Amino acid sequence: MRVVIAEDAAMMREGLVRLLTDRGFEVCAAVADADALRAATATAVPDVAIIDIRMPPTHTDEGLRAAIDIRRDHPTVGVLVFSQYVETRYATRLLADRPTGVGYLLKDRVADVADFVDALTRVASGGTALDPEVVGHLMRAGRDTTGMAALTPREREVLALMAEGRSNAGIAAALVITSGVVEKHVANIFTKLGLPPSDTDNRRVLAVLRHVAG
Amino acid sequence: MIGHNEPMMALRRVAFCVAGVVSAVVILALPAVVPGAAVLILWATGTLAEQPAPVVAPVFLVLFPLTVALLVVLATPFGRTTGKWHRFLARRLLGARMDAPPPRRSRRISDGPGWRALGYGVLKVPLAIPEGYGAFCFVFGVVNLSYPLWWPLFRNHPPGTTLGPVWALTPFGMISTRTFAGTFLIAAAGLAMLLVAPWLMRAGVALDLAAMRRLLGPGRVAELTESRAQAIDDAAAMMRRLERDLHDGAQIRLATLAMNLGMATEKLGADGPPPDLDQARELVALAHRGAKEALADLRDLVRGIHPPVLDNGLGDALGTLATSSAIPVEVHVDLPVRPSPAIETIVYFCAAELLANAAKHSRATSIKLTVGGRLTLTVEDDGAGGADPNGPGLSGLARRIAVVDGRMTVTSPPGGPTRVDIHI
Numbered sequence: 228m229r230v231v232i233a234e235d236a237a238m239m240r241e242g243l244v245r246l247l248t249d250r251g252f253e254v255c256a257a258v259a260d261a262d263a264l265r266a267a268t269a270t271a272v273p274d275v276a277i278i279d280i281r282m283p284p285t286h287t288d289e290g291l292r293a294a295i296d297i298r299r300d301h302p303t304v305g306v307l308v309f310s311q312y313v314e315t316r317y318a319t320r321l322l323a324d325r326p327t328g329v330g331y332l333l334k335d336r337v338a339d340v341a342d343f344v345d346a347l348t349r350v351a352s353g354g355t356a357l358d359p360e361v362v363g364h365l366m367r368a369g370r371d372t373t374g375m376a377a378l379t380p381r382e383r384e385v386l387a388l389m390a391e392g393r394s395n396a397g398i399a400a401a402l403v404i405t406s407g408v409v410e411k412h413v414a415n416i417f418t419k420l421g422l423p424p425s426d427t428d429n430r431r432v433l434a435v436l437r438h439v440a441g
Numbered sequence: 442m443i444g445h446n447e448p449m450m451a452l453r454r455v456a457f458c459v460a461g462v463v464s465a466v467v468i469l470a471l472p473a474v475v476p477g478a479a480v481l482i483l484w485a486t487g488t489l490a491e492q493p494a495p496v497v498a499p500v501f502l503v504l505f506p507l508t509v510a511l512l513v514v515l516a517t518p519f520g521r522t523t524g525k526w527h528r529f530l531a532r533r534l535l536g537a538r539m540d541a542p543p544p545r546r547s548r549r550i551s552d553g554p555g556w557r558a559l560g561y562g563v564l565k566v567p568l569a570i571p572e573g574y575g576a577f578c579f580v581f582g583v584v585n586l587s588y589p590l591w592w593p594l595f596r597n598h599p600p601g602t603t604l605g606p607v608w609a610l611t612p613f614g615m616i617s618t619r620t621f622a623g624t625f626l627i628a629a630a631g632l633a634m635l636l637v638a639p640w641l642m643r644a645g646v647a648l649d650l651a652a653m654r655r656l657l658g659p660g661r662v663a664e665l666t667e668s669r670a671q672a673i674d675d676a677a678a679m680m681r682r683l684e685r686d687l688h689d690g691a692q693i694r695l696a697t698l699a700m701n702l703g704m705a706t707e708k709l710g711a712d713g714p715p716p717d718l719d720q721a722r723e724l725v726a727l728a729h730r731g732a733k734e735a736l737a738d739l740r741d742l743v744r745g746i747h748p749p750v751l752d753n754g755l756g757d758a759l760g761t762l763a764t765s766s767a768i769p770v771e772v773h774v775d776l777p778v779r780p781s782p783a784i785e786t787i788v789y790f791c792a793a794e795l796l797a798n799a800a801k802h803s804r805a806t807s808i809k810l811t812v813g814g815r816l817t818l819t820v821e822d823d824g825a826g827g828a829d830p831n832g833p834g835l836s837g838l839a840r841r842i843a844v845v846d847g848r849m850t851v852t853s854p855p856g857g858p859t860r861v862d863i864h865i
Contacts, residue, residue, distance in 0.1 A: 236693040238731070242700045249704065281688070311692050338699035340707050 228351055229273040232257040233264035233290060234309070235282045239334070243277065246337070250344050259283070261293040268297050268304060275305035275328075275351035280317065291317050298324065305350040309334055313360045315368055330356035330392070346392065355392040362390040374420040382419070385412040454642050455579050457534040458572035461649065464523070465569035468562050471519075472512060479504050517555025521545070524558030524657045527565075537650055542659045554660055561656035568649045574612070575641030578634040581610050585631025588624040668844040675841060686742050694735035701728040751789055754779060755812055758789050763810065767800045768822070774812045784865060787845060788818050791863055794838055795820040802828065803859055818863040826857030835861075 234240040256267035280290040305328035330350040346356035542554030606617035609627040708721035751758040756774040763770035803824025811819040830851040847865035
């Protein structure tokens with residue numbers, strides 16, 4: 228799997244290169260700013276790009292803007308945005324056009340190497356990976372809308388895990404329940420939110436989150 | 442800043458005093474101009490020739506209220522104009538820089554700074570008395586002192602010629618002499634006048650400057666508004682810098698540290714013999730180094746927020762600060778009473794910034810840092826000079842000091858040395 232890394236802090240960048248190489252990824256380029264990232268993506272066309280939001284020269288959101296550009300110009304490239312803080316507006320901007328092949332994780336998540344690699348693989352193959360913090364913020368933002376208010380606490384937990392990008396089996400493992408129970412919760416959630424119950428795709432959940440976060 | 446060249450300064454002060462007298466005369470004369478001109482016209486047209494009383498009385502009845510109305514309307518623009526002129530004089534002749542008041546907001550009469558400036562104009566009349574007296578003593582002191590010099594040049598008539606006495610002007614009236622010996626009496630009077638003149642002018646100018654600061658400056662409210670805005674800006678900038686330092690420093694180091702430990706954990710395996718002990722060791726060593734760097738980062742950051750040694754007082758804090766300077770610093774702190782923590786912090790950061798400036802720009806080989814009674818911070822170096830008090834660094838410092846009613850003076854002629862005094 229081919230990866231491009233854009234991160235301005237040298238030690239973090241080197242650490243990521245080491246981690247990913249060690250895990251069998253091919254790191255095509257590791258750059259320190261958004262322009263170099265655009266160039267590297269255009270030439271290497273990787274499976275996934277890991278992008279720090281705050282990079283030179285302005286240290287505000289150039290990484291995010293580059294991520295949005297890449298999603299528009301190179302639809303096959305997964306984009307994993309990587310940040311030290313959670314900004315709900317950034318998440319909604321990132322999810323705006325289509326909730327596929329996209330991720331938004333806190334940098335802290337690299338500490339759990341297996342989870343991080345898992346999320347990266349998911350994004351590279353067109354799935355999603357949202358940080359629990361991001362999901363929490365989005366769900367709190369939408370807590371007062373009809374539908375969402377009707378969910379039980381357990382259903383909210385299931386919805387949050389789905390939004391992070393986990394499969395039904397993953398959710399079952401995380402909550403220590405059987406897959407059958409998870410499926411029942413998912414069906415209830417969809418009924419309460421007025422969504423077609425047959426569609427159990429995560430994208431559907433992301434669409435809901437996007438809707439409630441406005 | 443005008444240099445401390447005493448004779449030049451004295452001459453400038455004389456010029457300021459003379460200008461003050463001119464101002465006072467103009468200010469006194471102006472209200473009389475309108476009725477004076479009217480009377481002049483009446484007189485010129487012959488109206489006053491035959492029977493003055495019946496004509497003059499109604500004219501004055503009309504002119505007096507008209508003059509008053511005109512004066513009220515023109516008062517604040519006139520006040521502002523004279524204020525501007527006096528600020529210019531003070532800046533050019535005395536080197537006393539004063540900020541202008543904010544511009545007038547509407548065309549209404551209620552123009553606070555304008556009225557204050559007019560108040561200064563009225564006050565200028567009594568202020569001009571010691572100034573004028575001082576200038577008079579100075580000028581005629583010189584003239585009187587020169588009597589013995591020119592006496593032999595002009596008074597070389599043949600013996601027996603009867604001549605009128607020579608007159609000389611003193612503050613106590615005219616004195617005269619018919620003899621060469623008498624001119625020494627006049628010269629003595631001149632010397633006395635010259636000795637008194639600087640004190641009179643100094644007193645007059647000091648009073649005048651105090652009045653200017655109160656009446657011609659931006660005003661207390663404007664000053665407070667500005668310094669409050671400055672304080673808020675400073676606090677916001679401080680928070681932003683703090684966030685930036687944490688985000689790019691300790692936070693990223695800790696994230697990397699966590700990543701390295703995460704990788705090491707994997708290399709060690711869940712149980713049994715570790716699959717890759719060498720790599721795990723290397724990763725742990727990396728994480729260890731990262732943790733130490735993060736600690737150093739945080740320590741620097743904490744010291745930047747509030748140096749803990751400042752709790753022991755300015756002496757210890759500035760001593761510690763001096764040891765970290767690239768240029769040797771000699772520190773003297775002599776404070777009878779310990780200032781409040783906020784003031785200590787401000788003094789500390791002023792000193793830190795001035796030392797950093799000196800290290801960056803002065804090319805000095807030694808620096809003297811003195812903190813004395815009534816809180817005066819002086820930083821002196823033997824470097825190249827040429828520091829610009831209006832540059833971004835020093836003017837920013839001056840604005841920050843203004844928040845606590847402090848003042849800064851910078852003396853830095855090209856070629857050095859540089860001396861910065863801060864009074865808080």
